[in-house]
Amino acid sequence: MVEVKLEGITKRFGDFEAVKDLNLTIKDGEFLVLLGPSGCGKTTTLRMISGLETPSEGKIYFGDRDVTYLPPKDRNISMVFQSYAVWPHMKVFDNIAFPLRVKKYPEDEIRRRVKWAAELLQIESLLDRYPGQLSGGQRQRVAVARAIVVEPDVLLMDEPLSNLDAKLRVAMRAEIKKLQTKLNVTTIYVTHDQVEAMTMGDRIAVMNKGRLLQVGPPTEVYLKPNSLFVATFIGAPEMNILSAAVTEREGLALEGDGFIVPLPGDFRELLLDHIGKDVLLGIRPEHMTVKGVSTLEHVTRTAEIEGTVDFIEALGTDTIVHAKVGENIIKIKLPGHIPLPVGEKIKIEIDLDNIHIFDRDTEKAII
Numbered sequence: 001m002v003e004v005k006l007e008g009i010t011k012r013f014g015d016f017e018a019v020k021d022l023n024l025t026i027k028d029g030e031f032l033v034l035l036g037p038s039g040c041g042k043t044t045t046l047r048m049i050s051g052l053e054t055p056s057e058g059k060i061y062f063g064d065r066d067v068t069y070l071p072p073k074d075r076n077i078s079m080v081f082q083s084y085a086v087w088p089h090m091k092v093f094d095n096i097a098f099p100l101r102v103k104k105y106p107e108d109e110i111r112r113r114v115k116w117a118a119e120l121l122q123i124e125s126l127l128d129r130y131p132g133q134l135s136g137g138q139r140q141r142v143a144v145a146r147a148i149v150v151e152p153d154v155l156l157m158d159e160p161l162s163n164l165d166a167k168l169r170v171a172m173r174a175e176i177k178k179l180q181t182k183l184n185v186t187t188i189y190v191t192h193d194q195v196e197a198m199t200m201g202d203r204i205a206v207m208n209k210g211r212l213l214q215v216g217p218p219t220e221v222y223l224k225p226n227s228l229f230v231a232t233f234i235g236a237p238e239m240n241i242l243s244a245a246v247t248e249r250e251g252l253a254l255e256g257d258g259f260i261v262p263l264p265g266d267f268r269e270l271l272l273d274h275i276g277k278d279v280l281l282g283i284r285p286e287h288m289t290v291k292g293v294s295t296l297e298h299v300t301r302t303a304e305i306e307g308t309v310d311f312i313e314a315l316g317t318d319t320i321v322h323a324k325v326g327e328n329i330i331k332i333k334l335p336g337h338i339p340l341p342v343g344e345k346i347k348i349e350i351d352l353d354n355i356h357i358f359d360r361d362t363e364k365a366i367i
Helices: 040-052 090-100 107-120 136-148 168-184 194-200 219-224 228-233 265-276
Strands: 002-014 016-026 031-035 058-062 077-080 155-157 186-191 202-210 213-215 240-248 252-256 259-262 278-283 288-290 302-314 318-325 327-335 343-349 355-359
Touching: 002 040, 016 040, 016 058, 016 318, 031 040, 031 168, 031 194, 031 302, 040 077, 040 155, 040 186, 077 136, 090 107, 090 136, 107 136, 136 265, 155 168, 168 194, 168 265, 186 194, 194 219, 202 219, 202 228, 213 219, 219 240, 228 240, 228 278, 228 355, 240 259, 240 327, 252 265, 259 302, 265 355, 318 343
Parallel strands: 031 186, 031 202, 077 155, 155 186
Antiparallel strands: 002 016, 002 058, 202 213, 240 252, 240 278, 252 259, 278 355, 288 343, 302 318, 302 343, 318 327
16 A cells, blocks of 8 residues: 655646646645635546546555556556456456466465455455356456455446446445455545535545545545535535625624525624625525424524425425525425425524635635
């Protein structure tokens, strides 16, 4: 295992910059998730770490070793791809053994390592089968076993679960995370699925348009997003965003279409430069409730606005209330089954200690 360091990495394809001035350190033994939408540069970053692409600018280090221009075979890395990429004409044993045979390991060592990897992935009973006789989940386990059998310094995974059905994805998320913890191998995992990122990563690195926007533990990135993009990309249902003006009457408040949110006094210093200006107010659905129907537990500071029930998503364990506030539609996440009639006027309580305020022009977080 090694620490992986990216210093000033830029990758251009002609005039297009796929990755721009990326600085990132992945700690020894860490599970880091590169998260972002399609085209954000996360797979290109992974390919540069692997040696499949060469940076236009910058350096890549594995520990103290500069690997920027080394070919993949000299980096001691393994990759697991979105497609299983298992050889259909080889039995499972031979698929797993393939990278060891390329490196000319002795047969007894190959058998030992294949047995070890197969047991870890719980596929030891499948070693004599061909890939065509396996399910998608079993084929993905074979691909992971083949990746770890060489005991790599760095394990790279590019959306390895996206071809699996929803139930199997959940199971494989847990399996991969437990396996990585057991092996303590430095792992970089690419996904556009924020649920995968939140449940698997020791840290999440959020990317958009080739730039790294925020890096941190999942709860930190979720609760303290540093920009509008990060705030709305992570979370399901996503954060409600409302246009508002910072006003001052009997105290500081946020005023928007159909609502006024009075703010506690300690907000003044943070919003001093924005008084009289337009901002964006962000509230996660779980940080609101419908007064008289549910409560915000352990919340000490709240504000109240009015709305009208527009639509109800009954999910069994939760209810998502779509409420109209002025011309805005906001979502409120309530526990359990809450049968509110459409058209009913409601009072909405907001947890003031969990609101987010963004600069309208820069979209950077103010609070």
